[in-house]
Amino acid sequence: MSEVLVLVDHVAGTVKKPTYELLTLAGRLGEPSAVFIGGTDAGQTVADAVKAYGAEKVYVIDDTDIRDHLVAPKAEALQQLAAGKDLAAILLPSTAENKEIAGRLAVKFGSGLITDAVDLEADGTATQSVFAGSHTLTAKVTTGIPVITVKPNSAAPEKSAGAGAVTPFAVTISEAARSARIEDSRPRAATGRPELTEAAIVVSGGRGTGGGFGPVEDLADALGAAVGASRAAVDSGWMPHTLQVGQTGKTVSPQLYVAAGISGAIQHRAGMQTSKTIVAVNKDEEAPIFDMVDFGVVGDLHTVLPALTEDINNLKS
Template identity: 45%
Template sequence: MTTVLVFLDHPGASLAKSEREILSLGASLGEVVVALADEAGPAYLDGVGSYGVREYYRPETAAVSEVLVAGKAAFLAAAVRASGAGVVLLGNAYESKEIAARLGVRLEAGVITDVVALDSDLTATKSDFAGSYTVECRVTTDVSILTVKPNSFEAVEAGPPSSPREVPIPVELPLAAARVTGRVDKPVSGRPDLSEARVIVAGGRGVNGNFGPLEELADALGGAVGASRAATDAGWIEHSAQIGQTGKTVSPQLYISAGISGAIQQKAGMQTSKVIVAINKDADSPVFEIADFGIVGDLFTVLPQATDEIRKRGL
């Protein structure tokens, strides 16, 4: 049976939806083992074990997490050799893609990024050109390294909690590498993470720096707030809120686009949403081509009315 190594970076209090998806995908391919570069609590490890994972690899030195991608790539290469894994699965964030690339160089292995579907023979389907095309490809080396887009695979229901066994492994860290010199905790908003949210209210250039109406609507719906690159580049909202080709890929039940033109780069990050509602003053805006419901109007008039009505109805 093929051994599948799943790399889980930045463990939280519990497994995130994207982590459950990648563990489920790994279990469908073979026997799953996990690599954790950072410390994880008992609840998180129980969650990992509930997906049939019997052991996880940890670096013997805690310095790995302080050497950014170079250290994590070195650790992951050691974990692949220790486990004999034939498949390595990672998330699709920028950092994960760079780790995958460095790992590919270390192992002389093929790398496929942006995977949205995977056959049993490891033929991967990936999206290219901002989601305008799909490509089927397959790694021909002994080890296949794949980064998986969130919301592309179903997270199967986990089994009973089970604590996997820790396997410490030595890691030779690179001498020349960027290191973490300090950390600042991100303010807690109380809203769900973009990748986890069932409802997302996203704003673009049309908000003109004022995300207040979007935040009020998102809070009324129990959703998250996202943005286009134009809005994040303007400094109106943090870059972690960016959705699109160079941002996060989301697939909520409801996606409300306010003041976003809907250029192809934005579509790449949200076009798999179940229901898309677009609000824009320009009736010819490209976003209306993919929207299920469109409202031609001023978002500063439409959004407060929607928020008031939702609150009246107690939705």
């Protein structure tokens, strides 16, 4: 059975949910193998996590010569690891950085590239949601090793015991790949809330907040939820782009999605339409968001959300 390489998405060795999703999809295509680029001391910890989702091998690549540079060294590392292997595909979580890595890999191998897939079949056929989710298409790489990036929350992680054999892999990074260097970085301030793309509950605010995200954040904290924002809220400077949900933001698929003051433009719907239960609060009863919700409240979010937050906190006390 051919190997499928899955690039591990992690923070300081803590594996993130999209990795488990990709390992589940990789199991449809062949034998899943995880690729961890990070500190070698975290290799076994990562292996213990990913083997529960089917990883037979865990390639550990020391990031000493990689971590302070941009994407080129990672692309070279994956190229060297993949060289000479019988691979069914290389899968990466669909982030801005990984899509650039995937593009570089495809060029290096002369392979076809598929980005932002939302599903994979056993024969390698990928499903993509395009034009802000208004169309669905299928595509398949016919030349070289398929390089595919997959949107987070596209598959439910399924546990499947794998060997998780740790295999250190040494790489040689060229000077050209190290020509761009990261001189400084600062960690994002911790909010205590879950990561947006991994949260089971998301509360998002839009233009209707008028820039006052207090009620949205209070409700999110009461529910143990992540906070999201529409493009209108981000473009207005009310919230950072890292919290934008939509076609040009992040794709979420939580168990519960609360849209407060969001009209429901197709750009936003593309990022949250696969949520299991959708609740909307909007003053405009004709807002397009109401066409796709499970529960809708016509009212002022600045009145509705605080009342809901108070009730939730009372139930918790």
